Amino acid sequence: MKQIILSVAALFTATFGWSQTSTDTLANGIKVTKDARLDLLVKKQFEINERANKLKDNKGFRIMVLNTGNRDEALKAKSVLLKNFPEQKPYLAYQPPYFKLKFGDFKTREDAADYQKKLKFYFPTGGLFIIPDKIEVKLDKDDKSKQTDNAQ
DSSP: OHHHHHHHHHHHHHHHHHTSOSEEEOTTSOEEEOOTHHHHHHHHHHHHHHHHHHHHTOEEEEEEEEEESOHHHHHHHHHHHHHHOTTSOEEEEEETTEEEEEEEEESSHHHHHHHHHHHHHHOSSSOOEEEEEEOOOOOOHHHHHHHHHHHO
16 A cells, blocks of 8 residues: 555656646746756655565564563563563564564574574573564664765
8 A cells, every 4th residue: 555655656756747847937937947956856765665665575484482461571571672682572462362472583493493593591481483474674784874975
């Protein structure tokens, strides 16, 4: 749905941009001048949308830490994860009647298995399962530098 809206908005913007040249004179003598920076903004927004679409489709693995009906237990487990593993992100979702706590964004099953071993110390009784999921991928240093260069 979001892609359809973005596509329609891009087409509308593109056709609107072609409807005027950089300087047009209207019937009553008003001169319209298009700022050249608008083309740069449209190009930059297109790049941002492309990058966002690529991030959505990344397949990887997460660790299912907890699946419970007790909200307090889920929040407590999430705080343990945040405190002891700040480099990874916990994901708490409510799917009635259960709270599902997933952990991490791992590209490979082996990376997830390493963290699974570490998590057993904090959750010895619970079953820690590695599950395939869509993950968020952090931008590389090269991507970040391109992003800051284009913003300036």
